[in-house]
Amino acid sequence: GAVVSQHPSWVICKSGTSVKIECRSLDFQATTMFWYRQFPKQSLMLMATSNEGSKATYEQGVEKDKFLINHASLTLSTLTVTSAHPEDSSFYICSAREPGRQPQHFGDGTRLSIL
Amino acid sequence: GENVEQHPSTLSVQEGDSAVIKCTYSDSASNYFPWYKQELGKRPQLIIDIRSNVGEKKDQRIAVTLNKTAKHFSLHITETQPEDSAVYFCAATSGTDKLIFGTGTRLQVFP
Numbered sequence: 001g002a003v004v005s006q007h008p009s010w011v012i013c014k015s016g017t018s019v020k021i022e023c024r025s026l027d028f029q030a031t032t033m034f035w036y037r038q039f040p041k042q043s044l045m046l047m048a049t050s051n052e053g054s055k056a057t058y059e060q061g062v063e064k065d066k067f068l069i070n071h072a073s074l075t076l077s078t079l080t081v082t083s084a085h086p087e088d089s090s091f092y093i094c095s096a097r098e099p100g101r102q103p104q105h106f107g108d109g110t111r112l113s114i115l
Numbered sequence: 116g117e118n119v120e121q122h123p124s125t126l127s128v129q130e131g132d133s134a135v136i137k138c139t140y141s142d143s144a145s146n147y148f149p150w151y152k153q154e155l156g157k158r159p160q161l162i163i164d165i166r167s168n169v170g171e172k173k174d175q176r177i178a179v180t181l182n183k184t185a186k187h188f189s190l191h192i193t194e195t196q197p198e199d200s201a202v203y204f205c206a207a208t209s210g211t212d213k214l215i216f217g218t219g220t221r222l223q224v225f226p
Contacts, residue, residue: 032212034212034213034214042218042219043204043216043217043218043219044159044204044216045216046213046214046215046216049212049213091156093158093159095214097212102147102149102164103149103161103164104149104212104214106158106159107158108157108158109156109157109158111156
């Protein structure tokens with residue numbers, strides 16, 4: 001079945017550091033990928049839609065200069081949290097689906113802890 | 116945009132009993148409704164889904180019903196087992212493909 005790989009699975013870093021998270025579709029091409037953020041005991045909140053070869057579409061309230069998204073190929077999207085601060089600590093998870101098919105497949109998520 | 120409400124936020128049942136989780140959505144254009152089970156620190160796992168042209172779908176102990184007129188859909192788990200304990204999320208999506216999640220239900224099944 002379709003697999004989405006995400007790494008790293010866990011990042012701990014100092015405040016002010018930029019962190020890059022990768023999301024790959026392993027056995028299918030994905031023109032669109034999605035990035036979610038999940039705080040403890042809360043739901044998954046869509047941050048942005050990553051579009052291959054064009055700019056990402058951000059949800060209301062998500063700072064595009066803070067969360068840089070690059071989707072340079074049909075199998076890879078990256079999310080960079082720039083100048084991360086403790087309030088950016090969260091569980092970040094990506095998803096993608098095979099063209100024309102449901103469901104969406106999720107990566108394993110990245111737990112980001114900013115000290 | 117789409118908004119999905121989910122109830123209850125917590126649900127405790129005795130092993131063997133049934134559990135029902137309900138969701139409502141706002142966007143009448145939504146046409147795909149998946150349910151996910153998420154264990155602590157892990158990815159959401161799809162357990163069942165339903166499309167807008169179907170009113171009910173069943174997979175062993177799990178079933179989902181959809182009422183398009185009322186914009187309601189529900190998850191039914193029968194003969195619950197301790198391993199069913201987890202957080203369950205409903206979601207809805209329309210042609211934009213964006214999945215909008217409900218707020219989640221923490222299900223506890225006591226042996």
